[in-house]
Amino acid sequence: MNSLHARYPFFEAARDAVRDADVDLSELIAAEDPAVERAHERVRRSLLEGTARSETPDAWTETQELLSYPIARILVSLLNSAPAIEKYAQAEAKTAIDRLQTDIEADDDELRSTSTVRLDRKRLLRELGLSAVIVPEPTTGPREPAWFRIDVGPYLELSSSTWREKWKLVNRELVDGQVRVERHELQKLLQKAVTNQVQAGLPFEGLENNPISDALEAELADLNRLLSQRSTVGAIDFVARELFPPCIENLLQKAENETQLIPVESFTLMAFLTGIGMDADEIVAFCDASSLDPEGIRYQIEYLKDDRGTQYPPPSCETLNTYGICHNEDEHWKQAGDPLTYYKKQVEQRRDDVTDWRETRS
Structure with missing residues (x-):
């Protein structure tokens, strides 16, 4: 070995x-x-x-x-x-x-x-x-x-x-x-x-009633909690930075200050931008003046999306808090438990007052 x-x-x-x-x-x-x-x-x-x-x-x-x-x-x-x-x-x-x-x-x-x-x-x-x-x-x-x-x-x-x-x-x-x-x-x-x-060979069969599954109960509970956090907020397809949740805005500002995002920060940001309906070219343009590498962006978008849409949106606010990303600014957890739900509610309330970023590019 x-x-x-x-x-x-x-x-x-x-x-x-x-x-x-x-x-x-x-x-x-x-x-x-x-x-x-x-x-x-x-x-x-x-x-x-x-x-x-x-x-x-x-x-x-x-x-x-x-x-x-x-x-x-x-x-x-x-x-x-x-x-x-x-x-x-x-x-x-x-x-x-x-x-x-x-x-x-x-x-x-x-x-x-x-x-x-x-x-x-x-x-x-x-x-x-x-x-x-x-x-x-x-x-x-x-x-x-x-x-x-x-x-x-x-x-x-x-x-x-x-x-x-x-x-x-x-x-x-x-x-x-x-x-x-x-x-x-x-x-x-x-x-x-x-x-x-x-x-190849995954998933293994015959594990459900195996003592191994009982021994891994705690680990499985944590991973299943992550999977259960996948958002089902539906299509948003509207880009207005002024409505972004505080944690996403903080990550954008950090990247724009030429600070390298750690993997979970980059993943969270890309998952959010993908989740609101942006494609890879739009995200590259949106993050142009930042520390984010265009090829790295494209890889993460490919990882996050398939023909059925976003597989893994941003984690919940609770999970992001454990990574020091979300700090419950303005007690926004009372409004929504994850960034996409927060943003969708903001768009529903203020859409007529803001402009889609994509319209400013044309």
């Missing part, structure tokens, strides 16, 4: 390491091993913030980090929610691709100063069964290839019709059955491949 297994727990070698360790997960869970707490955090942050990273990475051993992954898969299976499984898998994949990029960019001095085992793209392609269908274009020197070619079949399987126009096959360079993609585009395709791998 090594650091690579802990950082990329969906690898076959990582699964083998868990099996070789001869660990009984049910006993581990019953004993409230620290890996259970990390698994709970893993799922919670995946659903709330779009990342599986720990807020306190130094608090966990490599073994605890690795074992938290199969326990997290049990937890998310017990949630009995297809959207939750999808969002969890996406967060695990995003975390893995971010780590891959860090590994690739690490220089020799950094590698010598740490015991972390480095992952390269070739190893990831092998793990995903893509070595034969994705090849780099030749480059000179040690530089990372700027372009890659991927067989058209896997390209169509990994790309999505909901992605931007440039991803459509008619807009791509296609030669000898291969699609040419830039390095950052390849990362997006690999992220989808990892998502598929993490999601």
